[in-house]
Amino acid sequence: MVGTKEQYFERVKGYKPEAFVGGERIKDLLTDPNTRTIINTVAKTYELACDPRFERIMTAESPWTGDRISRLNHIAGSIEDLEMRLELTRLMTQSTGTCCGRCGGCSGLNALAATTYAMKKDGIGEYHGRFIDYLKFIHRHDLSCHAATTSPKGDRTKPPSEQSDLDLHLRIIEKRRDGIVLRGAKAHQTSAIAVDEMIVYPGSFAEGEEAYAVACAVPNGAEGITYFLQFNSDDAERRASNDVATLGNPLYGGRQTMLVVYEDVFVPWERVFMCGEVKYTALCLRAARRTHIYNEGPCKAGFGDLILGASKFLAESNGLDKAPHILEDFVKIISANETTYASAWVAAHKGTEMPVGSGVFFADERFSVLSKLNANEGFYEVMKAAADIAGGLLVTMPSEMELKDPGRRALLLKYLKGRSDIPTEERMRMFKFLNHFVASPHAAQAWIGGGAPYHLRMALYEGTDLEEKKRLARSIAFGCE
Amino acid sequence: MVGTKEQYFERVKGYKPEAFVGGERIKDLLTDPNTRTIINTVAKTYELACDPRFERIMTAESPWTGDRISRLNHIAGSIEDLEMRLELTRLMTQSTGTCCGRCGGCSGLNALAATTYAMKKDGIGEYHGRFIDYLKFIHRHDLSCHAATTSPKGDRTKPPSEQSDLDLHLRIIEKRRDGIVLRGAKAHQTSAIAVDEMIVYPGSFAEGEEAYAVACAVPNGAEGITYFLQFNSDDAERRASNDVATLGNPLYGGRQTMLVVYEDVFVPWERVFMCGEVKYTALCLRAARRTHIYNEGPCKAGFGDLILGASKFLAESNGLDKAPHILEDFVKIISANETTYASAWVAAHKGTEMPVGSGVFFADERFSVLSKLNANEGFYEVMKAAADIAGGLLVTMPSEMELKDPGRRALLLKYLKGRSDIPTEERMRMFKFLNHFVASPHAAQAWIGGGAPYHLRMALYEGTDLEEKKRLARSIAFGCE
Amino acid sequence: MVGTKEQYFERVKGYKPEAFVGGERIKDLLTDPNTRTIINTVAKTYELACDPRFERIMTAESPWTGDRISRLNHIAGSIEDLEMRLELTRLMTQSTGTCCGRCGGCSGLNALAATTYAMKKDGIGEYHGRFIDYLKFIHRHDLSCHAATTSPKGDRTKPPSEQSDLDLHLRIIEKRRDGIVLRGAKAHQTSAIAVDEMIVYPGSFAEGEEAYAVACAVPNGAEGITYFLQFNSDDAERRASNDVATLGNPLYGGRQTMLVVYEDVFVPWERVFMCGEVKYTALCLRAARRTHIYNEGPCKAGFGDLILGASKFLAESNGLDKAPHILEDFVKIISANETTYASAWVAAHKGTEMPVGSGVFFADERFSVLSKLNANEGFYEVMKAAADIAGGLLVTMPSEMELKDPGRRALLLKYLKGRSDIPTEERMRMFKFLNHFVASPHAAQAWIGGGAPYHLRMALYEGTDLEEKKRLARSIAFGCE
Amino acid sequence: MVGTKEQYFERVKGYKPEAFVGGERIKDLLTDPNTRTIINTVAKTYELACDPRFERIMTAESPWTGDRISRLNHIAGSIEDLEMRLELTRLMTQSTGTCCGRCGGCSGLNALAATTYAMKKDGIGEYHGRFIDYLKFIHRHDLSCHAATTSPKGDRTKPPSEQSDLDLHLRIIEKRRDGIVLRGAKAHQTSAIAVDEMIVYPGSFAEGEEAYAVACAVPNGAEGITYFLQFNSDDAERRASNDVATLGNPLYGGRQTMLVVYEDVFVPWERVFMCGEVKYTALCLRAARRTHIYNEGPCKAGFGDLILGASKFLAESNGLDKAPHILEDFVKIISANETTYASAWVAAHKGTEMPVGSGVFFADERFSVLSKLNANEGFYEVMKAAADIAGGLLVTMPSEMELKDPGRRALLLKYLKGRSDIPTEERMRMFKFLNHFVASPHAAQAWIGGGAPYHLRMALYEGTDLEEKKRLARSIAFGCE
Numbered sequence A, B, C, D: 001m002v003g004t005k006e007q008y009f010e011r012v013k014g015y016k017p018e019a020f021v022g023g024e025r026i027k028d029l030l031t032d033p034n035t036r037t038i039i040n041t042v043a044k045t046y047e048l049a050c051d052p053r054f055e056r057i058m059t060a061e062s063p064w065t066g067d068r069i070s071r072l073n074h075i076a077g078s079i080e081d082l083e084m085r086l087e088l089t090r091l092m093t094q095s096t097g098t099c100c101g102r103c104g105g106c107s108g109l110n111a112l113a114a115t116t117y118a119m120k121k122d123g124i125g126e127y128h129g130r131f132i133d134y135l136k137f138i139h140r141h142d143l144s145c146h147a148a149t150t151s152p153k154g155d156r157t158k159p160p161s162e163q164s165d166l167d168l169h170l171r172i173i174e175k176r177r178d179g180i181v182l183r184g185a186k187a188h189q190t191s192a193i194a195v196d197e198m199i200v201y202p203g204s205f206a207e208g209e210e211a212y213a214v215a216c217a218v219p220n221g222a223e224g225i226t227y228f229l230q231f232n233s234d235d236a237e238r239r240a241s242n243d244v245a246t247l248g249n250p251l252y253g254g255r256q257t258m259l260v261v262y263e264d265v266f267v268p269w270e271r272v273f274m275c276g277e278v279k280y281t282a283l284c285l286r287a288a289r290r291t292h293i294y295n296e297g298p299c300k301a302g303f304g305d306l307i308l309g310a311s312k313f314l315a316e317s318n319g320l321d322k323a324p325h326i327l328e329d330f331v332k333i334i335s336a337n338e339t340t341y342a343s344a345w346v347a348a349h350k351g352t353e354m355p356v357g358s359g360v361f362f363a364d365e366r367f368s369v370l371s372k373l374n375a376n377e378g379f380y381e382v383m384k385a386a387a388d389i390a391g392g393l394l395v396t397m398p399s400e401m402e403l404k405d406p407g408r409r410a411l412l413l414k415y416l417k418g419r420s421d422i423p424t425e426e427r428m429r430m431f432k433f434l435n436h437f438v439a440s441p442h443a444a445q446a447w448i449g450g451g452a453p454y455h456l457r458m459a460l461y462e463g464t465d466l467e468e469k470k471r472l473a474r475s476i477a478f479g480c481e
Helices: A005-013 A033-049 A052-058 A079-096 A103-121 A126-141 A233-240 A278-318 A324-349 A365-390 A400-404 A406-415 A424-438 A442-448 A453-462 A466-477 B005-013 B033-049 B052-058 B079-096 B103-121 B126-141 B233-240 B278-318 B324-349 B365-390 B400-404 B406-415 B424-438 B442-448 B453-462 B466-477 C005-013 C033-049 C052-058 C079-096 C103-121 C126-141 C233-240 C278-318 C324-349 C365-390 C400-404 C406-415 C424-438 C442-448 C453-462 C466-477 D005-013 D033-049 D052-058 D079-096 D103-121 D126-141 D233-240 D278-318 D324-349 D365-390 D400-404 D406-415 D424-438 D442-448 D453-462 D466-477
Strands: A018-021 A059-061 A068-070 A145-148 A171-175 A179-190 A197-200 A214-219 A225-229 A257-268 A272-275 B018-021 B059-061 B068-070 B145-148 B171-175 B179-190 B197-200 B214-219 B225-229 B257-268 B272-275 C018-021 C059-061 C068-070 C145-148 C171-175 C179-190 C197-200 C214-219 C225-229 C257-268 C272-275 D018-021 D059-061 D068-070 D145-148 D171-175 D179-190 D197-200 D214-219 D225-229 D257-268 D272-275
Touching: A005 A033, A018 A033, A033 A052, A033 A068, A033 A079, A033 A233, A052 A059, A052 A079, A079 A278, A079 A324, A079 B466, A103 A126, A103 A145, A103 A197, A103 A272, A103 A278, A126 A272, A145 A179, A179 A197, A179 A214, A179 A272, A179 C406, A214 A257, A225 C406, A233 C233, A257 C406, A272 A278, A278 A324, A278 A365, A278 A424, A278 A442, A278 B466, A324 A365, A324 B324, A324 B365, A324 B453, A324 D324, A365 A424, A365 A442, A365 A453, A365 B324, A365 C365, A365 C442, A400 A406, A400 A424, A406 A424, A406 C179, A406 C225, A406 C257, A424 A442, A424 B466, A442 C365, A453 B324, A466 B079, A466 B278, A466 B424, B005 B033, B018 B033, B033 B052, B033 B068, B033 B079, B033 B233, B052 B059, B052 B079, B079 B278, B079 B324, B103 B126, B103 B145, B103 B197, B103 B272, B103 B278, B126 B272, B145 B179, B179 B197, B179 B214, B179 B272, B179 D406, B214 B257, B225 D406, B233 D233, B257 D406, B272 B278, B278 B324, B278 B365, B278 B424, B278 B442, B324 B365, B324 C324, B365 B424, B365 B442, B365 B453, B365 D365, B365 D442, B400 B406, B400 B424, B406 B424, B406 D179, B406 D225, B406 D257, B424 B442, B442 D365, C005 C033, C018 C033, C033 C052, C033 C068, C033 C079, C033 C233, C052 C059, C052 C079, C079 C278, C079 C324, C079 D466, C103 C126, C103 C145, C103 C197, C103 C272, C103 C278, C126 C272, C145 C179, C179 C197, C179 C214, C179 C272, C214 C257, C272 C278, C278 C324, C278 C365, C278 C424, C278 C442, C278 D466, C324 C365, C324 D324, C324 D365, C324 D453, C365 C424, C365 C442, C365 C453, C365 D324, C400 C406, C400 C424, C406 C424, C424 C442, C424 D466, C453 D324, C466 D079, C466 D278, C466 D424, D005 D033, D018 D033, D033 D052, D033 D068, D033 D079, D033 D233, D052 D059, D052 D079, D079 D278, D079 D324, D103 D126, D103 D145, D103 D197, D103 D272, D103 D278, D126 D272, D145 D179, D179 D197, D179 D214, D179 D272, D214 D257, D272 D278, D278 D324, D278 D365, D278 D424, D278 D442, D324 D365, D365 D424, D365 D442, D365 D453, D400 D406, D400 D424, D406 D424, D424 D442
Parallel strands: A018 A225, A145 A197, B018 B225, B145 B197, C018 C225, C145 C197, D018 D225, D145 D197
Antiparallel strands: A059 A068, A171 A179, A179 A257, A197 A214, A214 A272, A225 A257, B059 B068, B171 B179, B179 B257, B197 B214, B214 B272, B225 B257, C059 C068, C171 C179, C179 C257, C197 C214, C214 C272, C225 C257, D059 D068, D171 D179, D179 D257, D197 D214, D214 D272, D225 D257
């Protein structure tokens, strides 16, 4: 059965992780302003999954339990699954204006499904069965998952073993009879504190780096884990605010990432899905990329849809929504949104099973990467166009809190007025809303999130058969009748 | 049965159109250097259609005759047809490095299939049957067709009726018992002289402009028709060359367009598919755009594949194919190619039947337009990257004709050498080949061909539901728990 | 004598304006966190002016009083003055990372010097003498000034007289024997509350709009004036912070703008420099643009210098400062900075006296506009490159406040470490610093500030002699020996 | 005395170089269509130098002979000289639409003035005096010079000594009592065959590569020299044309480069200015870059002026010159032109003497490079905008030769008509003119000419003091009161 948001809230009530934001200990996930937003967003994944209008997009049938489950816990078994997942991503960002928090978890589950299958095929049998058991547990309870991927890494010029501190990549420091002990950290983890489970999987490691080749599942707030939440200006603003309704995205806020530190965290064997098999780390990373990156495009297209809508509203309220140069701005936003969406859509449709026989489907790598690269560039174009449309109040708007005083309210409503049939309060709020998206960390997040663009560009290069292109060129250049 | 290139050559032998290029009368289509190229290209459409490897891409089954026919004469009846057509387009440009010449004809046939169906549904019965009969004729002989769309238009600020010359839009000057008489011209017609049939269809006209609302089919070299071929530098170069092997694209040359003048050309009724029904011109134009524009992307991606291959060759011969900045150049070319391809692919897959019930499928208009807009910008990026990779010889290469003299040959092979294991003759030819694509009219053709970008941008704007986006933005901006 | 920052602080102590930020009344300009930053910045203009190293850039000699004065109160009398002013702008942004607050005031004084001169020359004598007297007053005390230019404007499709509220453009509601009474507002006013004087001047108005054609000087906190400060996330963050050292720009913060409302504000005649002379409003606006806009480039180049420096620091601490793709990122930042600077530099050097005989020099309009347009586009490129260099911690960095607890400090210093010889505390602070510039409202401010890009583009078009270019083209195209 | 074009023509009559184009021996430089154009252009440098309107731009006073000489032979001795040289460059491209042919020569003379001075200062005395004597000779006769810089280089991954053929870099194969003997080639040499003298100077070489460190002067057509002219499509078109008036740039054609092969060419000592002093090659290269590259911007801006003028003409004749999107296109062209011009202007004005004491002035390297990089990108933007403005006839225009037949003339003038008050013949010619600039090798030439962009970008990086920027960033990021 698809989980409900009520069930999710109930579970969250039980979580008491060691977590800090802005120098303060988080007392209650459900009421702390910086965690409430991400909990609202994860709750929205359950809410939409229970909405019959979105059943095809938001849910799937588990082949292991037969349950109807959230698609975010589904192992993609077909092209249609791949397509529906990107529609889910766009729908979620359209519906919340922020990261759904579970996307990485979905990628992690899919990557491990493929990787443990590959190990099993090669005779390393213990992990796949364990993973499937774990998956059934997830499906049965429709738990929310997050992926723990990127270690802090320290000095990028040096391999893990040459770092001044060996813990700069998460590692196994002890193997016990009942499980393993982890030390290190995972960085940039979106919404980790708001989910039920963290799916840990490794980057690509070489022989001699066995201690770093670890995949497992860790429950929210496991002993030894500390969460340090990001603290951008908008996080600080929300923390300090007396009325979240006056913020740019009242309910869902901005993307909330965190550094998750593992101080000798114990993981029992039944939750361990790789333990030293460096040979499979490259496959795992590639699988994760193929399942994850193509969602970056729809994710940003969803933001872009909101930016487009807000821009339209503000253009109207400025009286300029038919001006030729404003129309061109709309076109720039639309182009950026749909270009990245299109690449992702093709990535899904040209997806393939990997490894063959596993039944796990992954998006095409080249179009995935392309979608992400187009999303990066596109988002900055979207920001320019939106700023151009909105004009100065995008950044010079006073706080809506001023409206609580009748005298100041009168002055602001008088002087911030646009087209007279559009309520000035709505206009103010929409400026704040747009500000949240285009005068904020969003673009930098878009650029950096999901992997360094340099590596993605090189993946596009390496994934392209240049010899075949050379053959085509030769055949015409040296052609004769 | 799919036609063969031999049959095509045989038919061409019979065509003696009144045609001029560079101030000279064309004496023989098959031997004139400026028409031979486009005939080779059209012939290639038949050759590949007869090649079993490409059967699925290049051919289809005619529902009217049951014949296996060239896909370029096929009325798209499914999403798969739409997808296969774009693969055909990329395959053809990869295989010839130029316009296949029949793409517009295919678009014209599809547009008229839909338009005549719509008229029939509204009780204007004569055209559809006639058109189907004509289509059967085309299918039975697998004739090659070209579309005659754009009138010269004169002063763009004025409607047809206010032009200083009423003939600046092609028009019906007389309706007779046995047919109609046309006067005017169609501009920018690619390969028109190399095909069997020209499919004439109108732009969008308003009430009072009935004389311009004409669709019909005119055979190659019909009485009263004069063809004026374009004369770019590369056309002149080919005309003057003693050895086409030394040219950039030896067999297929560059895109060859022409101005086709109609001096009182008679068309019998059985070949007339619209005659004054201005109400249907908008549908016809939209259908043509939906079937045509999404092929611009794959077309340029095919060129881009050749440019990529040539760039790879030249980077190797310069010894720089692993330099980091050259890899980034490759990535720019790949990104441009695949981005426009991706948009087109989605256009095909999101295609729909129009009008409902007609059985005729058209690509999605928004993604079609996007593909074209991305192709435009992308091609200039491709050109920059290719120039960056190739270096100076891209434009400073002496003529290969010098090699015919042993002394000059020795000097040139000595001093134009790159990596020593790559033959200098091949290097020279590849520079010329790349020059043909990136130091040439190709980019301007890409930009302009298929319709003014301004109108396409506006189509993207008009095709996007901004109210829906506004609703999404409002729902989050004004959201509360 | 050039003023000192101590004198400035002394004056500020006396100002008790009616001002609001984030819903709260500002009690003390010197201690309120959201005004302290802009006061620090204005103070910096005095500090640097008193620093002998910067004398040539920061000061000038008043031709009216013979005093050495701040260049920000100087009427440019030569090309060198124009050049030094742009160097001042870049020096100030390099030194504070924010708007110096007095740049607009300087533009306003220069615009009024030219406009009142023009009126005098046409026989409207009273204003120029008055303005010079006022200028002497400013020079004698080296007061800081700000420009009040842009009215809220309401619905942009309608002229002032057709707005639903006539006050949406600032207007004279009464002329008395001793002065005039103003009603309305000025929007987007940077640092207005931190300066001694506001220089009010009009946009361009037409006959019939005399009430809006008003220029005058209003002291800080004049009776009837209310200031509503902007409230972006970073303003909120600062307001809530316990330790400004942990913020991105500790001392100077972000650009602080405000809406300044005039509720029947009385201005005595000796401070009125235009009162109904609509004919001169166009000149005034043009003069303001010519003196102001060319400073947008150096202003953003100064920010860019800081971003470049921070990026270099972070690239080093990531261990990636020699990676080829990171070098390319540095080049992108450098190019953007120096391209906009170069256009501004030419604008200064091609400056001219306006009106002839006035002795007032203005930068060339075309290159001014170009500098601004290049700054707009450039800043987004800078942001992309900086995000690319910095990587994820740019937006996922926890608060430096965590370091106050020894245990959390140990964990964060361990896991946020980069190259081991670079202190992690510095690394954390530099991430926050860079975040302040490139994951923030800065780009949107750059885009919008100084006038709508559309109008600037049209100014570039109108300022270019296309007929002359046509003549050049004709002369070659139709040339013969 | 400034030379006249008549004197120049007279000298050219005497030149009988061994030169080939398109596989044919050039018989007469003055009548061969592919050399006549570059001779016309060089002649234009003399013509404008004799025109009193352009005296300040086109001429200077020789400090060595006291003569008024062409500025293209002048050793820049001041900032004003640097500024005037860039004005000369823009004037020449505005006046001819092509490379003036003498720009490189001017750079070579300036580079050698500085380099020989540096050697003399270090006690290597023979070269400077010789060079000054040579310069006096040039000044006395006002000869035209060209620079021979770039050797073919073969495989770029290998140094000269590891090439499969040691001659792939021009080298001294023998030192005799009376002079030296050279073997090798120089590539991409613009207009070399149309000038009086070739100024040979080296790239940067290291110890052990003494044979390649050679600078000298070689007269046109010296024994042992063979010229291989480039053969782009437009070269071929011109070669074949019966009426050059129908070509895009009737008199001056396109840039004409050539490969110049040195088969054991003897150079007497009085013309040798460096012979093995590898230590000075880096200075020489840097000097050449500093004097040359900043002219790339004005050169392309001059082309851009012509493109702008032609676009304006065609927009008018299409009736679209006031359409909002066309105005934006104009702005794009203007922005590109003036942005690159501005960077160059600053490069000139921030120029410095090098070496100190030499009296030779060079443009600032960073702004020079920036000008060139902006020119590269800008030219592609210009091409897009021009194509957008012009529309399809830009590439589909039939040959003007058709007009020689009355019947065809009537048809073409009827159907190619635009706005009725603009002669269709002019319209046709202007389309051909614009085609010559934007559907041609011009952009690739702009991109590649003057050095590989990668090296220029790295020069910008290396020329920027990133440590100083880091210091600025630190000072604010870590600032406290």
